[in-house]
Amino acid sequence: MIETVTRKRIEILADKALQGRVTKAIENAQITGWTIVPVTSGKGREGHWREESVMGTDKVFVLTIAAEDKAMALAEELAPMLTNLGFILSMWDVQVIRGERF
Amino acid sequence: MIETVTRKRIEILADKALQGRVTKAIENAQITGWTIVPVTSGKGREGHWREESVMGTDKVFVLTIAAEDKAMALAEELAPMLTNLGFILSMWDVQVIRGERF
Amino acid sequence: MIETVTRKRIEILADKALQGRVTKAIENAQITGWTIVPVTSGKGREGHWREESVMGTDKVFVLTIAAEDKAMALAEELAPMLTNLGFILSMWDVQVIRGERF
Amino acid sequence: MFETAIQTFSSPVVLFFVLGLLAAFARSDLAIPEPIAKAMSLYLMAAIGIKGGVAVAKSGIDGTVLSALAAGIGAGFVLPLFAYAVLKTFGKLDRINSGAVAAHYGSISVVTFVTAVEILTGQSREPGGYMVAVMAAMEAPAILAGLMLARGVGSKDASVGGTQSTGEMMHEVFTNSSIVLLLGAFVIGMIGGADAFEPVSPFFEAGFKGVLCLFLLDMGLIAARRMMDSRSITWRLVVIAIFLPVVNGLVGTALGIGISLDSGSAATLGVLCASASYIAVPAAMRLALPEADPGIYLTMSLSITFPFNVLINIGLISAFAAYLAGVMP
Amino acid sequence: MFETAIQTFSSPVVLFFVLGLLAAFARSDLAIPEPIAKAMSLYLMAAIGIKGGVAVAKSGIDGTVLSALAAGIGAGFVLPLFAYAVLKTFGKLDRINSGAVAAHYGSISVVTFVTAVEILTGQSREPGGYMVAVMAAMEAPAILAGLMLARGVGSKDASVGGTQSTGEMMHEVFTNSSIVLLLGAFVIGMIGGADAFEPVSPFFEAGFKGVLCLFLLDMGLIAARRMMDSRSITWRLVVIAIFLPVVNGLVGTALGIGISLDSGSAATLGVLCASASYIAVPAAMRLALPEADPGIYLTMSLSITFPFNVLINIGLISAFAAYLAGVMP
Amino acid sequence: MFETAIQTFSSPVVLFFVLGLLAAFARSDLAIPEPIAKAMSLYLMAAIGIKGGVAVAKSGIDGTVLSALAAGIGAGFVLPLFAYAVLKTFGKLDRINSGAVAAHYGSISVVTFVTAVEILTGQSREPGGYMVAVMAAMEAPAILAGLMLARGVGSKDASVGGTQSTGEMMHEVFTNSSIVLLLGAFVIGMIGGADAFEPVSPFFEAGFKGVLCLFLLDMGLIAARRMMDSRSITWRLVVIAIFLPVVNGLVGTALGIGISLDSGSAATLGVLCASASYIAVPAAMRLALPEADPGIYLTMSLSITFPFNVLINIGLISAFAAYLAGVMP
Numbered sequence A, B, C: 001m002i003e004t005v006t007r008k009r010i011e012i013l014a015d016k017a018l019q020g021r022v023t024k025a026i027e028n029a030q031i032t033g034w035t036i037v038p039v040t041s042g043k044g045r046e047g048h049w050r051e052e053s054v055m056g057t058d059k060v061f062v063l064t065i066a067a068e069d070k071a072m073a074l075a076e077e078l079a080p081m082l083t084n085l086g087f088i089l090s091m092w093d094v095q096v097i098r099g100e101r102f
Numbered sequence D, E, F: 001m002f003e004t005a006i007q008t009f010s011s012p013v014v015l016f017f018v019l020g021l022l023a024a025f026a027r028s029d030l031a032i033p034e035p036i037a038k039a040m041s042l043y044l045m046a047a048i049g050i051k052g053g054v055a056v057a058k059s060g061i062d063g064t065v066l067s068a069l070a071a072g073i074g075a076g077f078v079l080p081l082f083a084y085a086v087l088k089t090f091g092k093l094d095r096i097n098s099g100a101v102a103a104h105y106g107s108i109s110v111v112t113f114v115t116a117v118e119i120l121t122g123q124s125r126e127p128g129g130y131m132v133a134v135m136a137a138m139e140a141p142a143i144l145a146g147l148m149l150a151r152g153v154g155s156k157d158a159s160v161g162g163t164q165s166t167g168e169m170m171h172e173v174f175t176n177s178s179i180v181l182l183l184g185a186f187v188i189g190m191i192g193g194a195d196a197f198e199p200v201s202p203f204f205e206a207g208f209k210g211v212l213c214l215f216l217l218d219m220g221l222i223a224a225r226r227m228m229d230s231r232s233i234t235w236r237l238v239v240i241a242i243f244l245p246v247v248n249g250l251v252g253t254a255l256g257i258g259i260s261l262d263s264g265s266a267a268t269l270g271v272l273c274a275s276a277s278y279i280a281v282p283a284a285m286r287l288a289l290p291e292a293d294p295g296i297y298l299t300m301s302l303s304i305t306f307p308f309n310v311l312i313n314i315g316l317i318s319a320f321a322a323y324l325a326g327v328m329p
């Protein structure tokens, strides 16, 4: 049977305009990659938002898969943005194939 | 090291036209927020569908993060729609930072 | 309280042009369905890519929920593509309602 | 007849539709991006609405207009009853799906209307500008009729869709984006009149037919793909999806001649009755009757009736109107 | 005055804006797909830029042009100071939000400008082509002024936004997509001149007003939805969002007449001063001042000031300019 | 020569391309939404196809047309062989990537073709309408040649891409969306002829150059960003991406003059040979040869050869054609 290893998958909801700050943090944590998934609207304590690309209110999900220690380092680095910029972060364990890639 | 808490992440695949029923259920369950992710096509027992926004066959993923009790209350409320309207629901445990938000 | 069962959720990042190979593998594994989520850009060991639909560099996430045995069979079948075609696969346990569907 | 067919098949609009059908059947990956398809449909609604409004501002509202409006609205309420009966008996559909499909056939298809206007204008029988108003007025009545049939008039229904109040339902029907845009643009056209619209006419008029070509290319692609994927369609439903437009087309045309419309306008009323909605009504049904199966109503209206109307039935109706107008001058 | 109002309200552009507002208030699901809205805004920037560039290539740069440019840039730096003071004291906003909002009111709204040009041209008082250059020159100064106010000039700020260097900030402001496209198209227009642009004029000129109609439909929808969702807006901010355009409009118009612009151009300078950005500045703020609340600055500029300007204030400013031009000939 | 350069650089189409390049190099966030870019490419294919079809319907198919077609198809099969040899030896690419890149250079770039037609028409040397047919005929042969080279003719290949049957491969190449749309629109144009197309010409003809401006803006942005991100490009590949269009351009032009085409049509044949595909072929390769690296073939064709052709090589080829036509009258 095929071999899998366990990694952390981290998902950060961030403003598209500030996506670069998140991916820079990912690179600083020496994680090998990331992938961007679009989102179109949402609601939170600050109320309702909608993707309005003309005004630049868009958000995105930044996904990244990494070993636990790097994932925690990333979470640490992103923590202040979660508070100041209204980002949201969640993470969980996943099994991946060819774990040496992550 | 940064502190994380465990929450449930619930993901519901629903018709875009009926997205409001899902988010109303989320608000009824007193969950603080939700986020919409677009989807473009799929296949299930009822066959193949594609995003056709002219005819309104689009679907979306509604994501929400909540404490376990609220998550179960939401699942309970959504259960009839899963059967009648062909929605799909899955949920799993995630770690979040600043858990008081969820 | 509502009853849930545990299933595997598998997520494959693949070229949109090759999406059909992934969904064919899903059907070969006798999994009942799948859903496509768009992605817009990313970075990996091979560098940066962006969705450029004119040139056909788009990628997608193919999501599918299945019982563990089928999930592993699918992973087995997809393994060569992960290496040759640069796909990425991760999977984790989720709780679903009406588990007989998956 | 034969000449009409030639004319139909040398129209770029029709040829692009056929290209879409063929490309999808050949399993080409050709596809119009979703936001563009949606934008084209909004553009077409706005352009048609404005054109109709400006025409009515010019012509005014007289007896002909009022009787055409009355005929259209009446047909919108009556045709679903007939369709429902056929669908439930011969078609063997359940109540909910019969009601949903009946709503589609009682309502109208804006693009079929526009294609008919193109073809009739090519025959120098351009219908009156007020027919846009008739079309707009025919969008909603059938939705209401179909919903009542589906839910059983008066009966309290325990299904999920049924938990919605009639008020909510009416709100959703009348705030449906296509209906709002078509009527809104119509009113804007009436307020502004021809002078105000001169500056925007390069966009809304000169560009119209070209956009229609690309929109029909997309409809051809979608109609063919849907037909190939379809699982819920029986031969009985295929028969109905051809039978209803033929019958409704004849009835509508005769009605038009009966209330003394010119032959082009009467043919257009026939086409409106023959056409089945695939933009406004599916969107309304998804909200108001979510238990109904889009695999049935969309495949019938878009994949069977729409191509049949565009490729064959408009020609038949146009010939029938010319014949009737000759017989009863 | 009354005639101007009539003229305003029979313009298709304005009527589509009103349709958007009404549809959103009626909770219709009408929506323009996001990529289309974005593409329309890019198209409008490119078209305006080219038009201005071609106009300046034809007219050349003379004393009038230079003094109008100087007046515009000066206003861009000064108006935010006044706005900031009002927002911080009467408006009760904190420093960061006051600076962000001040940047919006000091900068300009391209669509308000275009609508004013439409309306003034309808009154045979078309402003000079160089006013596009003035508009382009007014985009950035207020962003810089607002950022300095928000960060406290000279003070080292420990906030997240403040970790960005001034160099990075300037880079982000000047490579903002709307500014790059507007200026780029302006330069292209100047290089090519009228001859080179004849072949592309069907696309960029003839289509312009129609696209503007649909863009304003969308802005009406978004403005109204944002207003209904808004949580952070107090009555004080509503007052300011009306008060600033009135005062800035009068000041700008007087300035224009003062430097001997014709009445149409002076009114346009007034409208530029009165208008608040909702495309370029929000995008720049999201990057350079992410702690500021878009719920405040976008709701004020897009949902209150923009409709006020389009529906009422352009008429007032135009009348005021005509009056001043009459008094001081 | 010098005049040609001036003409090239005052064409709005070229200027928008340069704006895109500059904006991306300056790291502006300017971007055309993806669905719009895709829609523009579909629009350009449809418009060019129709135009060519109408032109051939008018002129008929004579000896010149047939020999131009034969020359184009022949070049499509032969040029990849030469390119493959250069890529494998001097370029040091492996077999798969050499085959993939060779397919791109043997095939054609529709946008380069259109830009050349613009520039030649500006010099009163408009090529014959049948050149669209030649272009369409040149799209596919090089894809087949390149695939055979990449897979090793006759050899059974165990790689993932190789598991696909030749039948499937041919199906994917010929149902490729750009090829279907270009050929489909060509046939539609031939069936309808000029009369049928008059009503859609405001959309497909008048709008064409404007859309081309925005499309080239986007191509400039993408080409420059891809170049800045590129990791797999060596100086040897850069040299080849300049060398091949120069040689292929000279060969194609001489071939054109040799078969007695007028100097504009011969130059166009040269440009077709010189151009490298970046729409149809990459899409086909992604399916049929997924192991090849898009970072190589797209960067070479789009980021190096395309700008080189648009900014410099079209001018050179045009001058060479004029010279040859003078020498051999």
Ligand SMILES: Nc1ncnc2c1ncn2[C@@H]1O[C@H](COP(=O)(O)O)[C@@H](O)[C@H]1O
Pocket: A013, A041, A042, A043, A044, A045, A046, A047, A048, A049, A086, A088, B031, B032, B033, B034, B035, B036, B063, B064, B065, B066, B101, B102
């Ligand atoms: N409980 C939640 N589950 C999923 N998404 C959330 C949740 N809370 C907030 N969000 C998302 O995060 C955005 C910002 O949240 P907030 O800062 O609370 O307004 C919201 O608009 C949602 O898109």
Ligand SMILES: Nc1ncnc2c1ncn2[C@@H]1O[C@H](COP(=O)(O)O)[C@@H](O)[C@H]1O
Pocket: B013, B041, B042, B043, B044, B045, B046, B047, B048, B049, B086, B088, C031, C032, C033, C034, C035, C036, C063, C064, C065, C066, C101, C102
């Ligand atoms: N096993 C599955 N995994 C992921 N998505 C599924 C699965 N089954 C169904 N779906 C999605 O749910 C939609 C409706 O499913 P169904 O009601 O079974 O046709 C499908 O079209 C898919 O998009």
Ligand SMILES: Nc1ncnc2c1ncn2[C@@H]1O[C@H](COP(=O)(O)O)[C@@H](O)[C@H]1O
Pocket: A031, A032, A033, A034, A035, A036, A063, A064, A065, A066, A101, A102, C013, C041, C042, C043, C044, C045, C046, C047, C048, C049, C086, C088
């Ligand atoms: N660690 C990661 N986390 C999330 N996505 C990744 C990761 N590594 C690679 N990817 C995605 O997979 C694509 C291909 O990866 P690669 O083959 O490493 O270039 C990248 O462009 C990303 O979109």
Ligand code: NA
Pocket: D104, D105, D106, D107, D108, D109, D248, D272, D273, D274, D275, D276, D277
């Ligand atoms: Na009907």
Ligand code: NA
Pocket: E104, E105, E106, E107, E108, E109, E248, E272, E273, E274, E275, E276, E277
């Ligand atoms: Na201002």
Ligand code: NA
Pocket: F104, F105, F106, F107, F108, F109, F248, F272, F273, F274, F275, F276, F277
């Ligand atoms: Na070539």
